[in-house]
Structures are given as C-alpha cells and as structure tokens.
Amino acid sequence: MPIADKYFPDEPKAPHMITPCPGPASKAKLAELSTAFDTKAAFFIADFYNSLGNYICDADGNLLLDAYCQISSIALGYNNPELLKAAQTKEMATALVNRPALACFPSSDYYEILKEGLLSVAPEGLDRVCTAHTGSDANEMAFKACLMYQATKKRAGKPFTQLELDSVMKNETPGASDMVILSFTNGFHGRLFGSLSTTHSKPIHKLDIPAFPWPTAPFPTVKYPLEDHVEENKAEDERCLKELDHVLSTFPHQIAAAIIEPVQSEGGDNHASATFFQGVRELTKKHGVLLIVDEVQCGGGGSGKMWLHQHYGIRPDLMTFSKKMQNAGFFYHDPLLAGDRPYRQFNTWCGDPSKALIAKAIIHEIKENDLLKGVNETAEYLYGKLEEIREKYSKLVLNLRGKGRGFFIAFDMPSAEIRDKFLWGCRQKGLNLGGCGDVGVRLRPGLTFGKKHVDILVGVVESELSEMSNH
Amino acid sequence: MSTYAEKYFPEEPSGPKVVTETIPGPKGKAAIKSLSEVFDTRCTFFITDYSKSIGNYIVDADGNVLLDAYCQVASIGMGYNNPNLIKVAKSDKMVRAIVDRPALGNFAGVDYEEMQRDVIKYAPKGQKYVWNGLSGADANELALKAVFFNYQSTKRGFDNPFTPEEEVSVMQNLPPGNPELAVLSFTRAFHGRLFATASLTRSKPLHKMDMPAFHWPTAEFPGYKYPLEGNEEVNKKEDERCLALVEDRFKNWGSPIAAVIVEPIQSEGGDNHADAAFFQGLRDITLKYGAKLIIDEVQTGCGGTGIMWDHERYNITPPPDLVTFSKKMQSSGYFFHDPKLVPNLPYRQFNTWCGDPKNILMSGAIMKEINEKDLLPALRETGLYFYSKLEELQKEFPGFIRNLRGKGKGCFMAFDVPSPEKRAEFLAKMRINGVNLGDCGEVGVRLRPGLVFGKKHVDIFIPIARKVIASL
Ligand SMILES: Cc1ncc(COP(=O)(O)O)c(C=O)c1O
Ligand SMILES: Cc1ncc(COP(=O)(O)O)c(C=O)c1O
Numbered sequence: 001m002p003i004a005d006k007y008f009p010d011e012p013k014a015p016h017m018i019t020p021c022p023g024p025a026s027k028a029k030l031a032e033l034s035t036a037f038d039t040k041a042a043f044f045i046a047d048f049y050n051s052l053g054n055y056i057c058d059a060d061g062n063l064l065l066d067a068y069c070q071i072s073s074i075a076l077g078y079n080n081p082e083l084l085k086a087a088q089t090k091e092m093a094t095a096l097v098n099r100p101a102l103a104c105f106p107s108s109d110y111y112e113i114l115k116e117g118l119l120s121v122a123p124e125g126l127d128r129v130c131t132a133h134t135g136s137d138a139n140e141m142a143f144k145a146c147l148m149y150q151a152t153k154k155r156a157g158k159p160f161t162q163l164e165l166d167s168v169m170k171n172e173t174p175g176a177s178d179m180v181i182l183s184f185t186n187g188f189h190g191r192l193f194g195s196l197s198t199t200h201s202k203p204i205h206k207l208d209i210p211a212f213p214w215p216t217a218p219f220p221t222v223k224y225p226l227e228d229h230v231e232e233n234k235a236e237d238e239r240c241l242k243e244l245d246h247v248l249s250t251f252p253h254q255i256a257a258a259i260i261e262p263v264q265s266e267g268g269d270n271h272a273s274a275t276f277f278q279g280v281r282e283l284t285k286k287h288g289v290l291l292i293v294d295e296v297q298c299g300g301g302g303s304g305k306m307w308l309h310q311h312y313g314i315r316p317d318l319m320t321f322s323k324k325m326q327n328a329g330f331f332y333h334d335p336l337l338a339g340d341r342p343y344r345q346f347n348t349w350c351g352d353p354s355k356a357l358i359a360k361a362i363i364h365e366i367k368e369n370d371l372l373k374g375v376n377e378t379a380e381y382l383y384g385k386l387e388e389i390r391e392k393y394s395k396l397v398l399n400l401r402g403k404g405r406g407f408f409i410a411f412d413m414p415s416a417e418i419r420d421k422f423l424w425g426c427r428q429k430g431l432n433l434g435g436c437g438d439v440g441v442r443l444r445p446g447l448t449f450g451k452k453h454v455d456i457l458v459g460v461v462e463s464e465l466s467e468m469s470n471h
Numbered sequence: 472m473s474t475y476a477e478k479y480f481p482e483e484p485s486g487p488k489v490v491t492e493t494i495p496g497p498k499g500k501a502a503i504k505s506l507s508e509v510f511d512t513r514c515t516f517f518i519t520d521y522s523k524s525i526g527n528y529i530v531d532a533d534g535n536v537l538l539d540a541y542c543q544v545a546s547i548g549m550g551y552n553n554p555n556l557i558k559v560a561k562s563d564k565m566v567r568a569i570v571d572r573p574a575l576g577n578f579a580g581v582d583y584e585e586m587q588r589d590v591i592k593y594a595p596k597g598q599k600y601v602w603n604g605l606s607g608a609d610a611n612e613l614a615l616k617a618v619f620f621n622y623q624s625t626k627r628g629f630d631n632p633f634t635p636e637e638e639v640s641v642m643q644n645l646p647p648g649n650p651e652l653a654v655l656s657f658t659r660a661f662h663g664r665l666f667a668t669a670s671l672t673r674s675k676p677l678h679k680m681d682m683p684a685f686h687w688p689t690a691e692f693p694g695y696k697y698p699l700e701g702n703e704e705v706n707k708k709e710d711e712r713c714l715a716l717v718e719d720r721f722k723n724w725g726s727p728i729a730a731v732i733v734e735p736i737q738s739e740g741g742d743n744h745a746d747a748a749f750f751q752g753l754r755d756i757t758l759k760y761g762a763k764l765i766i767d768e769v770q771t772g773c774g775g776t777g778i779m780w781d782h783e784r785y786n787i788t789p790p791p792d793l794v795t796f797s798k799k800m801q802s803s804g805y806f807f808h809d810p811k812l813v814p815n816l817p818y819r820q821f822n823t824w825c826g827d828p829k830n831i832l833m834s835g836a837i838m839k840e841i842n843e844k845d846l847l848p849a850l851r852e853t854g855l856y857f858y859s860k861l862e863e864l865q866k867e868f869p870g871f872i873r874n875l876r877g878k879g880k881g882c883f884m885a886f887d888v889p890s891p892e893k894r895a896e897f898l899a900k901m902r903i904n905g906v907n908l909g910d911c912g913e914v915g916v917r918l919r920p921g922l923v924f925g926k927k928h929v930d931i932f933i934p935i936a937r938k939v940i941a942s943l
Contacts, residue, residue, distance in 0.1 A: 033584045036591055036600055038576075040817035046578040048571040059581050070574040071823050078571050087569040088561070090522070096560040096833065098521040098551050099801060101543040103514040107521050108532045111506040119509055128509050133605035135823060140665050144682060151681035165676045171684035175676065179683065191822050192612045193685075194666030203638040203648065204818055208623035209616055211641075211649035212666070212683050323823060326572060342513035343677060347664055348544050348607060348798060354829070358569060 002450035003369055007080055008053030014456055015055070015430020016063040023060030043432070051078035054446060054453050056432060064427065065456050068434040072265070072297050072444040073323040075362050080448075086361035095354040102131065102350040110353060117360025118327065120367075121306045125315050126331035130338065131351025135296035135322035136190025139259065142318045142330045143181050143194050144345055145337040146257035146290045150179060152340040180212070182247065182258040182289070184219040186267035186437075189259055189294055198259055201267040201437070215251050217244040219264060220272045224399040233273065240272075241279040248287040257290040257317075262308035263402075265297040268437020269410030271401050277312040290317040292330075300324025301366050301447050304376040304406030311405065326362065327355035371447045372406075379406045381451050382443075385458045386411070393465045396422075407449065410442040422464060431460040474925045475844055479554055480526030486931050487528070487905025488536040494902050496533030516907070524551035527921060527928050529907055537902065538931055540882075541909040545738070545770050545919040548799035549837055553923075559836040568828040575603070575825035586828060589835030590802065593842065595768075595780040597790030598806035600813070603826025607769035607797035608663025611732070613820065614793045614805040615667055618763045619652055620814040622729040630815050651726040653685070654765075655717065657692035657733060659740030659912070662767055671732055674740040674912070688724045690716040692737055693745045697874045707748070714752040721760045730763040730792075731756075735781035736877075738770040741912020742885030744876055747785040754787045763792040765805075773799035774841050774922045777851040777881030784880075799922075801837060802830035846922045847881075854881040857918070857929045861886065864933065868940050882924055885917040893943065900939045906932060 004011055022030065022044040029045045050057035054077055056066040066078075076083060086092065091109065100107055118129055130145070132138040160175075168175025183189060183198035190196065191205060197212040199205055220236045223229035248255060260280060264270040284291045293316040298308035300323060305311055307319065318337065322328035329351060332338075339345045366372065383403050390397040390411065396418070402409035413419040419439050426433050436442040445453065476483055490496070495503060495517040502518040523530040527550055529539040542548070549556055559565055564582060573580055591601055602617070604610035627633075634647070641648025656662060656671035663669065664678060670685040672678050693709045696702035721728055731753055737743040757764045764787075771781035773796065778784055782791065793812065797803035804826060814820055841847065858878045865872040865886070871893075877884030888894045894914055901908050911917040920928065 029581065029584065033579060033587075036584065036587055037579075038602065038813045038817075038820065039579070040813075041576040041821055042579060043577050045583075046573060046580050048567055048573065048580045049582075051571065056578070070572065070578060073572070073574060073823055079567070080570060083570045084566060087566040092569070093557055093560040094521050094552070096565070096829070097549075097553055097556040098524060098547065099543065100519060100521065101546060103511065104516050105519045105529070105543060106506060106510070106512070106515060108502060108518050111502065111509070114509055128511075130511065133609060137606065137609060137665070143666075144664075147683070148681045160676065160680060164680065168676050168679045168684075169673055170689075171670055171679075171686055175680055176684035177681045179681075191616075192609070192665055192667070193615075194683075197644055197666075200642055203633065203641045204816065206641045206644075207633055207637060207648055207819070208620050209649060210619065210652055210667075210685055211644035213644055338511040338513075341677075342511075344680070345511065346514060348546055354569065 002452070003371060003374055004053050004077065004448045004450050004453070007077060007082070007448060011053035012055045012063050015065050017428065017430045018062055019060045021058060021060070021062050021064065021427050023058070023062065025059040029059050048078060053077040054449055062430070064430050064432040065453060066432045067443050067445040067449070067457055068432050069444055069446050071434065072302065075300055075324040075447050076365055077446050077448040082365050083358065083361055086358060092354060092357055095357055099349065099352060101348055102353070103346055107353055110356070113353065113356045113360055117356060117363050118325065118329070121363055122331045123307050123310060123315070123319055126319055126333050128332050128335070128338070129329055130332070130345065131327060131329040131356065133349065133352070134328050135320070136192045136195040138296065138320040138322055138328040138330050139189045139294060140192055140194045141345060142292050142320050143257065145318065145332065145339070146181070146292065147177055147179055148339050148344055149290065149334070149337050150254065150256040151177060152336060179254045179256040180214040180251070182215050182217060182255050184260055185216050186219050186264050186270055187259070187261055188264065188266035215247050215255070217247045219270060220276055222271060224401055237273055237276045237279065240276065241283065244280065245283050248283060248289060255287070255289050257292050258284050259292040259294055261294045262298045262312070263405065263408055265442065266436055268440045269401065269408070269442045271405065274312040277309065277314050281314040292316060292318045292320060294320050296320055296322045298408065301372055301375060302406055302444065303408045304372055304379060306372065308405065308408065324362070325359045327351065327359040366447065374450070375406045375447055378450055378454060379409070382407070382454045383409060385454060389458065389462055389465065393469060396465055396468060407443055407445050410436065410440050412439045413441060415439060418468070422468065425464040425467065426460055429460045429464060431457060475846060475849065476526050476550065476923050476925050480550060483526035484528050484536050487538050489903060489905050490535055491533045494531060494535055496535065499532040502532050521551065526550040527924055537905050537907040538928060539907045540918050540920040540932065541907050542919055542921050544909065545775060546798040548773055548775070548922045549840060550921050550923040555840055556833065556836060559833060565829065565832055568832055572824065572827065572829070574823055576821050580828065583828060586831045586835055589839065590831060593779060593838040594806045595790065595794050596783055597808055598794055599808045601804055601806050602820060603802065603804040603831065605824065605827060606803055608665045608668045610769065610795040610797050610803040610805055611662045611668050611767060612665055614765050614795050615654060615730070616820060617793065617805070617807070617812045618654070618730045618765065620819055621763070621812050622652060623650060624815055629811060652729045653687040653724060653726045655688050655690060655720055655728050655731045657737070658689050659692055659737050659743055660734060661737065661739035662732060688720040688728065690720055692743055693749055695744065697876060706746070710746065710749045710752065713749065714756065717753065718756050721756065728760065728762055730765050732765040732767055734767045735771045736776070736880070736883065738917070739911055741915045742876060742917050750782065750785040750787050754789070754791070765793045765795065766791040767795050769795055769797045771883065772796045773837065774847055774850065775799060775881060775919070776883040777847055777854055779847070781880070799837070800834045802826070802834035841922060849925070850881045850922050853925055853929060854884070855879070856926050857882055858884060860929055860933045864937060864940070867937070871940050871943065882918055882920050885911060885915050887914045888916060890914060896943060897939060900942065901935065904935045904939055906935050
C-alpha cells in the first residue's frame with residue numbers, strides 16, 4: 001500500500017480550487033498581517049488545520065497538491081498521524097515547558113533521544129552531534145568548529161599568547177582569525193554574517209550586508225542531457241577541480257574548511273558528478289582543509305538516500321542538517337571539532353529537545369516504513385513522465401535533471417518571467433511548486449508523495465505548459 | 472493570600488534535598504559519560520530530570536532537589552512544569568504548530584496573526600512590529616541585518632535600484648555591494664557567538680578567540696562605584712566620560728557606524744548596570760549621527776528585572792529603534808517601530824522558518840500569564856526583600872561579598888567575590904548544599920531565579936549562603 005494511503009486515508013483525491021490563489025480571504029488576512037509582520041514573500045495564507053498529507057489548504061479553502069513543502073522542510077506530509085502522536089506525548093509536553101540550556105543541564109533522556117533519533121542515521125564515520133536552531137546556525141557553528149580546530153592544531157598545545165588575548169578583544173589578528181572558509185560559486189549556505197559570506201547564489205541574498213573576504217571555487221556547470229555531453233562535462237569537472245586545487249594552493253590565508261552542497265539548491269538545483277565530489281574530497285584532504293557537506297536542503301531522505309552525498313561515496317569531516325529533520329545541527333567525528341576546551345562552542349539553548357523528539361519520530365517513520373524505497377520508486381516514475389514532457393515541450397522545459405537522485409528533480413525554463421508565470425499558473429490549477437536560481441523549477445515533495453500524486457502533478461504541469469505554448 | 476508558587480506548584484518541595492555526596496552523583500556521572508560519547512558535555516553541571524523538577528526546584532538524575540537561582544541561564548521564567556504552560560503545550564494549536572511547522576515568510580497559517588499579536592501586545596513601549604529569530608544570537612544578527620539594509624537604502628533612496636557595481640561586487644564579498652559598515656558595542660558586552668555577534672561581544676577572549684571578526688569599534692561601558700548612594704558625582708562623571716568616548720568613535724572611526732547595541736544590564740560580562748542619563752545619552756548621540764539604537768533585552772527582558780522590559784525604566788526618548796529578545800520569552804526576535812526597517816524588497820530579511828509558531832505560542836502564553844497573574848509586582852517585592860537580606864550578608868562578610876548590585880530590579884542581582892577560585896568554590900558548595908547558581912564576568916555571582924521566586928525561597932537561599940560563606 002502506498003504510504004499516503006496508510007497515513008492519510010482521508011487525503012483529498014485531487015486539488016480543489018475555489019478561488020484564485022491567493023484568493024480574497026488570503027489577501028484580506030495578508031493585508032492585516034502585514035501591519036505586524038513583513039508579508040512580501042508570502043505565497044498565500046495556509047490553513048494547516050485543513051491541510052492533510054500531500055495537500056496544503058489555503059485560507060480560501062483551496063486545496064493544492066504540495067511539491068514545495070515549506071521550502072523542502074516538511075518530510076511526512078501535513079498532520080501526519082504518527083507525528084501528531086509524538087507531539088501529544090508527555091515527553092513532548094515536558095520538553096516544551098522545561099526547555100533546557102542543553103549544554104549545561106541536559107535532560108536525562110537526551111542521550112536516548114539522540115541515539116535512537118538523529119545519530120541512528122548519521123552518515124558513516126560521523127558519530128557525534130552538535131545541535132543548533134536553523135540551517136544558517138548549523139553551518140556557522142560548523143565553521144566555528146573548523147576554525148577553532150585549525151587554530152588549536154597550529155598552536156600545538158601551547159596556551160593562547162598575551163598578544164592573542166589582547167588583540168581578540170579589539171577584533172584584530174592574531175586573536176581574531178584571518179583564516180577563511182571556502183565555498184563554491186552559486187552555493188547557498190544561509191543568511192547570517194558568516195554563512196552569508198559563503199553564500200553566492202544571488203545578489204539579493206547578500207546586498208548591503210558586510211561580508212568576510214572569503215574565497216570561492218567554481219562549481220561545475222553541467223550540460224544536459226548527460227548522455228549527449230559526456231566529454232564536455234568531464235572536462236568541466238576537471239576545470240573546476242583544477243581551479244579548486246589552485247585556490248587551495250595559492251590563497252594568501254589559511255583555508256580552514258570548504259563547504260559544499262551535494263546539490264546546489266537555492267542556487268538553481270545544480271548537480272555535479274560523483275567524480276567531482278570525490279575530487280573535492282581528495283583535494284581538501286591533500287591541503288589539510290576540512291570538508292563540510294551542507295545537507296540542510298538535500299538531507300532527510302528526499303534524494304532517495306538519507307543524505308544526498310551518500311550517492312557520491314565520500315566521507316566529509318562535518319555534515320550539517322536542518323529542514324526535514326526539524327532539528328538543525330552537524331555531525332562530526334573528531335572530538336577536537338568540539339573545541340579544545342569547554343564554552344568555546346556554546347550558546348544558551350544549544351538546540352531544543354522538542355525538535356530532537358520530532359526528529360526521532362520522523363526518522364522512526366522513515367525506517368519503519370522503508371520510505372526511501374518508496375521515494376526511489378516514485379521518483380523513477382516521476383522522472384520518466386517528466387522526460388516525456390520535456391520531449392513534448394522542448395522549448396519550455398530545459399535541462400531536466402536529477403535522475404537517480406530521488407525527488408531532487410528540477411528543470412529550467414527560458415526566462416525568469418516564463419518560469420514565474422508557470423509557477424503562478426500551476427498554483428491556480430492546484431499545484432504548489434517552488435523556483436530556484438534564475439530560471440529553475442524545483443520539485444520538493446515530501447517522502448509521502450506517491451505515484452497517484454505524480455499523475456496529478458504531471459497533469460497540471462502538462463496542462464499549464466500546453467496553455468503557455470498556445471499563447 | 473497565597474503566592475503564585477503556592478497556588479500553581481502546590482507540590483513544590485519545602486526545601487532542597489541533597490542525597491548524594493557529589494553533584495552529579497553516581498547516576499549523573501554515568502549518564503554524562505554515555506552522553507559525552509555523542510554530545511559535548513564539558514559544560515554540563517548535571518543531568519536533569521525535568522519530569523520531576525517543579526516550580527523553583529530542579530531535580531537531577533540522582534534525585535537531588537536543588538533550589539534553582541540560575542534557571543537555564545536565565546531562560547526559564549515560569550518555573551519548571553508550570554501547569555498553565557503545560558495546558559498550552561497540550562493544546563491543539565501547539566500540536567499543529569509542531570507537526571506542521573511552516574516556512575512563515577512564505578506560508579503563514581490562519582492562526583499565525585493572532586499568535587503574533589498576543590506577543591506584540593506586550594512589546595516595549597513605542598514598538599509596533601516584530602521579526603522572529605530562533606536564538607538570542609540569531610535575533611541580534613537579524614536586527615543588525617535590518618539596520619544595514621536600512622542604512623544603505625536610506626543612502627540609495629529607499630526604493631532606488633541597486634547599481635550594477637553593487638550587484639557585481641557583492642558576489643565577491645566586496646564593497647560597494649557588501650559595504651564596510653560598523654556597529655558599536657561596549658567593553659564587557661555580550662551579544663552572542665555567531666560571527667557578527669561575536670564581533671560585538673567583548674566579555675571574554677574565550678568567547679571570541681579564533682573567529683574571524685569584523686573590525687568594529689567599542690566604547691567603554693560605565694563602571695560605577697557602589698553603593699550608588701553617596702557616589703552620585705563620581706558616577707555622573709563616569710557616564711560623561713563614556714558618552715564622550717562613544718561620540719569620539721562616531722567622529723573618528725574609519726567606516727560609518729550604522730548602530731549602537733547595548734544591554735540594559737551587561738549580564739554575561741559581569742552584571743554591569745548603567746543609569747538613565749547614560750542610556751539617554753546614547754539615544755541622543757545615535758540620533759545626532761543618524762545611527763540606530765538597538766537594545767539587547769535577551770537576558771534582561773520578559774520580566775526578569777521586575778518590569779517587562781528593563782530599558783523602559785530609563786524612559787529613553789524617542790524609544791530605541793530595535794529591541795531584541797530571547798531566553799525567558801522562549802521565542803526570539805526583535806521589535807521595532809519604523810516600517811522602513813523592513814527592507815524594500817522581499818527575500819532580503821528571510822530564511823526557511825522565519826521563527827517558529829511553537830515558540831511564538833509559548834511566548835504569548837508566558838506574557839499573558841505574567842500580566843494576568845500580576846507576577847511582576849510580587850517579584851519586585853521579593854527582590855527588595857532579597858536585596859535587604861543580601862545587604863545584611865554583605866555587612867557580615869564584607870571581605871567576601873562586594874559590589875552588591877541590582878537593587879530595585881527584581882531579583883536580577885549580582886555581587887562580586889574575591890577571586891575566580893573563591894567563586895568556583897562558592898558555587899560548588901552552594902550546589903552541594905542545595906542551591907543552583909551561575910557566575911558572570913571575572914568574579915561575579917549572578918542571581919537569575921525565575922519570576923515565581925518568592926520570599927520563602929529567599930529564606931531558604933540566605934541561610935545556605937551564610938553557612939557556605941562562613942565555611943570559606
Ligand atoms: C543548503 C542550505 N543551507 C543552508 C540553508 C539555510 O537554512 P535556514 O534558512 O534554516 O537558515 C538553506 C536554506 O534554504 C539551504 O538550502
Ligand atoms: C544579552 C545577551 N544577548 C545575546 C545572547 C545570546 O543568546 P543565545 O545564547 O540564545 O544565542 C545572550 C546569551 O546569554 C545574552 O545574555
């Protein structure tokens with residue numbers, strides 16, 4: 001039985017649109033809300049009480065099939081009955097009203113919660129976890145871990161010098177580090193000051209915010225279909241790796257770590273080959289640079305594996321997560337990455353046990369129901385259908401990609417305007433989709449998306465494309 | 472009339488109970504050992520059994536019952552297992568908020584506005600809007616971003632487009648797209664530990680060491696002479712000296728200063744207080760130089776000092792531009808009132824979750840409870856009583872308790888002890904005698920009980936402190 005039938009026997013059979021989306025009720029509510037909270041990025045007002053499974057309900061009562069899922073952060077559908085149970089336990093209530101300062105006063109069940117939850121799906125070789133609050137936060141804490149690690153190695157057991165102690169209070173070197181974090185062109189790692197300095201997706205994400213002068217290396221621009229561009233793509237991998245080697249060899253400051261997404265999501269769903277990722281791993285090792293894999297968006301099962309980088313057979317030094325796990329943080333192995341002494345990697349909450357509990361419940365469901373197998377099967381079916389669509393609408397659907405990467409499927413459209421019009425048109429027909437990069441359309445359904453949902457998605461996409469090509 | 476604690480925590484213990492020779496005891500130690508295999512436990516005081524903790528008492532894995540005057544680094548305001556919050560935790564709204572966590576910036580839920588208004592209702596005087604974060608550091612960094620967006624768009628013309636130079640340079644992390652702007656913070660300040668906030672933090676080298684930092688200015692925070700009575704003149708001079716330093720930075724710093732950020736009471740940095748003249752002086756200087764004033768109420772806010780927002784006691788006029796919060800609020804973010812602190816375009820101040828309805832719901836419930844049950848007048852009374860008892864203790868042990876401070880600010884009090892070593896010994900002995908306490912600054916001991924701490928808890932605290940100090 002498809003998992004959605006098991007979880008959601010009452011799931012709507014199809015989208016149901018009563019008004020345009022956003023409709024009058026959404027618009028009225030947005031107008032009100034905007035007097036307290038910035039609503040410029042709002043798609044519509046959602047009615048989560050009436051959302052179910054793969055369908056999101058809006059304030060006007062429209063029901064949309066959701067293949068965006070709160071920017072890829074809802075893993076098991078809306079109002080999943082198993083998660084509702086987890087949210088109603090005594091443990092959850094205790095966690096909610098007694099939120100601890102986790103590093104100082106961890107709860108007696110935190111070890112079990114981590115062990116049975118997050119750590120049970122940690123990628124091979126990474127057996128410790130540091131918990132955080134958002135994707136950006138997780139990445140920045142990972143940067144801190146790497147920067148302190150490298151500085152501690154350099155100090156070789158010596159205490160901080162007086163000069164370090166004095167200069168750091170003035171935000172000057174040597175106490176303040178001049179080491180850097182390397183990232184890749186078009187990457188996205190968050191929007192706080194450190195993470196934003198490694199983000200290179202779009203100017204709008206970065207403008208007007210002071211940044212650290214950190215280096216980038218090129219991420220490959222892959223040509224599609226892959227079968228027709230084998231040589232070119234291979235050459236592109238080599239060019240990018242060569243350039244990376246060059247930056248790692250010549251950048252004037254020590255590079256503490258490199259951070260990379262397994263698929264660059266916000267930056268346009270840019271995929272690269274296993275060869276490229278293996279090359280990045282080898283080069284970082286060769287240069288004594290730590291490798292952070294950012295699984296904030298890719299992780300959590302959407303790719304058909306728990307972590308997308310597992311498709312490439314590489315082992316990073318740190319791996320960050322958030323979104324679908326509902327709990328943010330990073331996995332690591334080397335204890336020195338926790339800092340050579342206490343209170344260096346620290347903050348008030350250091351995570352949130354209520355989130356660790358939900359993560360545990362999500363992980364339990366993924367394992368219990370073999371959801372990744374379902375994702376792979378459904379995704380293969382979905383990709384096949386989209387290939388047919390690409391054939392048929394080859395002027396509108398470009399660079400279809402993500403084969404064999406579960407639901408991590410995307411395609412480009414000829415321009416930003418056409419893409420935006422397409423997304424809007426699909427929404428009016430009851431399909432909620434997201435964009436990425438300048439001209440990309442990305443699919444981010446939950447792990448409960450089945451073949452029957454594919455048929456509906458494909459139907460809407462096709463009908464919208466057909467209308468667009470007739471105009 | 473019964474106190475809040477008596478009414479809502481009828482099963483609160485009548486005093487601490489220590490059953491092991493050390494804290495953590497054998498069970499706690501074993502639990503720390505296994506947890507340390509997967510999670511850094513070097514900061515762990517003890518493992519807590521939250522299901523057994525109640526009201527002002529925290530219970531550890533060995534069954535030790537401690538009076539808690541630290542409260543999760545000043546973040547549990549309403550006591551452990553507060554029955555009125557448990558109701559909220561079990562409500563349908565909360566359950567949905569947990570299971571269907573939205574990307575708030577894109578898909579706010581139908582009940583979100585009401586939740587948010589339940590928080591804004593208690594916003595500091597003069598503040599109208601809110602933007603949510605997920606920790607204290609996050610809240611402060613988001614506030615900084617709002618200030619920088621505003622600074623540059625004021626320069627550019629609020630709705631004017633970016634220049635091609637900006638759009639190109641920004642992809643290389645260079646000006647003019649990434650401008651060299653600064654924010655001024657104070658010596659001994661603490662604003663968090665992410666990259667920009669660590670650049671603002673000046674409490675201890677360990678909080679900052681080995682992180683790349685922005686080259687931002689500091690000025691000195693006043694260091695008052697205690698007792699305040701009798702030192703008015705000296706302290707007034709100190710205010711003037713510090714304000715002159717701030718003004719000097721505005722005149723002479725190499726890059727424009729877009730904002731000043733300040734805590735109403737510098738907490739991590741040692742519980743350093745300042746007065747209305749100092750805060751008004753900051754307001755005047757920021758206005759004069761076109762900079763924003765950010766008040767960091769992460770630790771002081773939500774009633775901890777006997778009023779909802781500590782900076783309100785200074786009647787800063789016009790009110791600060793942004794006020795950040797976290798900790799006791801159980802939700803994080805910043806309040807503001809100028810609509811131009813919202814960037815002109817979408818997706819500038821943005822991230823996946825943009826907060827968490829779970830936290831916002833809890834925050835609204837906490838503030839409602841504080842106000843409906845009139846917790847703050849009771850806390851102010853407890854605070855004065857507590858202060859007078861500590862004053863007596865200071866007279867008894869003038870060599871040990873110094874610079875007692877925080878009078879009239881609820882139980883937000885601190886005192887210094889002769890040395891860091893003595894302090895460590897004092898805190899450890901307090902713990903084994905049944906009181907959980909925290910430190911701050913070099914030699915400070917800070918009191919951070921919850922808002923439900925009453926006179927009877929003071930009467931338990933004081934004799935234990937007396938006994939411990941006498942033994943030192
Ligand atoms: C790969 C990646 N890293 C980091 C982030 C930042 O996460 P957050 O929005 O929770 O700060 C995102 C968000 O989209 C992301 O896609
Ligand atoms: C005044 C102040 N600001 C900011 C912070 C940082 O908050 P968080 O630890 O949640 O990042 C703290 C934490 O102690 C604080 O006291």
